[in-house]
Amino acid sequence: MTLPLPHPALAATDPELAALVAAEEQLQADTLRLIPSENYVSRAVLEASGTVLQNKYSEGYPGRRYYEGQQNIDKVERLAIDRAKALFGVEHANVQPYSGSPANLAVYLAFADPGDTVMGMALPMGGHLTHGWGVSATGRWFRGVQYGVRHDTGLIDFDEVRELALKERPKIIFCGGTALPRTIDFAAFAEIARESGAVLVADVAHIAGLIAGGAHPSPVPHADVISTTTHKTLRGPRGAMLMSREEHAKAIDKAVFPGLQGGPHNQTTAAIAVALHEAAQPSFRDHAHAVVANARALADELLARGFDLVSGGTDNHLILMDLTPKDVPGKVAAKALDRAGIVVNYNTVPYDPRKPFDPSGVRIGTPSLTSRGLGTQHMAAVAEWIDRGVSAAGAGDEDALAAIRAEVAELMAAFPAPGLTA
Ligand SMILES: *Cc1c(COP(=O)(O)O)cnc(C)c1O
Numbered sequence: 001m002t003l004p005l006p007h008p009a010l011a012a013t014d015p016e017l018a019a020l021v022a023a024e025e026q027l028q029a030d031t032l033r034l035i036p037s038e039n040y041v042s043r044a045v046l047e048a049s050g051t052v053l054q055n056k057y058s059e060g061y062p063g064r065r066y067y068e069g070q071q072n073i074d075k076v077e078r079l080a081i082d083r084a085k086a087l088f089g090v091e092h093a094n095v096q097p098y099s100g101s102p103a104n105l106a107v108y109l110a111f112a113d114p115g116d117t118v119m120g121m122a123l124p125m126g127g128h129l130t131h132g133w134g135v136s137a138t139g140r141w142f143r144g145v146q147y148g149v150r151h152d153t154g155l156i157d158f159d160e161v162r163e164l165a166l167k168e169r170p171k172i173i174f175c176g177g178t179a180l181p182r183t184i185d186f187a188a189f190a191e192i193a194r195e196s197g198a199v200l201v202a203d204v205a206h207i208a209g210l211i212a213g214g215a216h217p218s219p220v221p222h223a224d225v226i227s228t229t230t231h232k233t234l235r236g237p238r239g240a241m242l243m244s245r246e247e248h249a250k251a252i253d254k255a256v257f258p259g260l261q262g263g264p265h266n267q268t269t270a271a272i273a274v275a276l277h278e279a280a281q282p283s284f285r286d287h288a289h290a291v292v293a294n295a296r297a298l299a300d301e302l303l304a305r306g307f308d309l310v311s312g313g314t315d316n317h318l319i320l321m322d323l324t325p326k327d328v329p330g331k332v333a334a335k336a337l338d339r340a341g342i343v344v345n346y347n348t349v350p351y352d353p354r355k356p357f358d359p360s361g362v363r364i365g366t367p368s369l370t371s372r373g374l375g376t377q378h379m380a381a382v383a384e385w386i387d388r389g390v391s392a393a394g395a396g397d398e399d400a401l402a403a404i405r406a407e408v409a410e411l412m413a414a415f416p417a418p419g420l421t422a
Pocket of ligand 1: 037099100101102104127128130176177178203204205206229239
């Protein structure tokens with residue numbers, strides 16, 4: 001390990017902030033990071049997001065800007081757009097949304113009016129806030145109707161989705177979510193959207209990298225619009241993209257700018273271009289399949305240790321554990337695992353009898369550990385640590401948590417993280 005990484009100008013100007021960055025680098029190096037929406041970006045992506053592209057205003061789109069001096073910026077954005085189109089096989093890509101939530105807001109602006117009915121998966125079932133959930137602007141300014149998963153299987157019930165769509169006639173249907181461990185049937189959603197006259201938005205924020213790597217079916221050609229963040233399994237900078245067929249290109253572009261945003265974050269656009277280049281390499285396909293293989297192996301190891309997994313396992317990068325049978329609340333487990341060097345998040349499970357801020361579940365995933373090179377042969381150890389950590393959480397055994405933390409740090413030291421080696 002070569003930590004701390006050199007940030008000489010930052011250290012000279014603002015040692016207090018530099019020390020915080022160094023501490024975060026060390027934390028990310030030493031811990032087993034299992035939050036499924038997180039990852040490690042490459043050094044190249046980090047470098048691209050910290051350049052003088054930061055200094056440039058470029059409202060508009062390549063060739064149609066409201067500011068001069070776009071000789072290089074236009075080329076950067078075109079590169080990102082062309083790479084997105086090639087990687088995902090789409091006709092149109094907008095790489096300007098600041099993040100996943102504003103990308104989704106732009107979709108509302110493009111295809112609905114305030115007060116219109118929109119449909120998405122309920123947040124406590126695994127959907128995202130921006131799919132019309134009440135506390136979100138999308139649920140306050142639109143009439144959100146929500147589908148879920150079946151209590152017995154943990155899977156989406158397409159009869160329920162169809163019935164709801166035909167009854168409510170939403171303008172937009174969102175599929176995708178934040179805690180869905182199973183393959184999304186885009187064709188089934190598309191059929192329902194067609195029948196009910198809705199625009200289908202596939203929000204693949206979590207699984208974009210798996211799709212790019214061929215480890216999850218693509219929403220192309222089923223979805224009208226594809227919304228994705230770029231910083232989760234796609235392993236790019238914090239940002240987002242909207243993709244579609246040519247027929248929706250104008251509506252989407254107008255919604256992002258001038259509808260919702262001002263100047264694009266060009267340093268982020270550049271880093272997106274780099275991440276898309278990396279994701280187009282054969283090694284990224286191997287990586288995406290390894291993410292899924294690791295998740296499956298980890299799920300099997302957890303099941304063998306008596307853990308209750310929502311839907312009984314996983315098809316993708318994500319596992320949702322219901323800790324009710326272990327008699328440890330999700331938040332207690334998550335905080336204890338954090339002290340053990342295993343970083344997870346507490347999460348509601350479908351039909352959770354507990355409150356959202358103190359739910360029954362813990363959500364984990366394999367993107368970050370796979371980016372560090374851990375393979376299926378390590379998943380027994382990971383499951384063992386989680387098992388011991390959850391037991392220690394229940395028993396209040398801080399010594400056991402400290403012992404796990406040391407073991408975790410020892411293994412992670414053998415697998416240097418992308419981006420954290422100079
Ligand atoms: C992460 C996520 C978002 C939001 O992305 P932010 O960049 O956090 O705003 C939207 N939809 C889904 C399904 C997500 O997983």
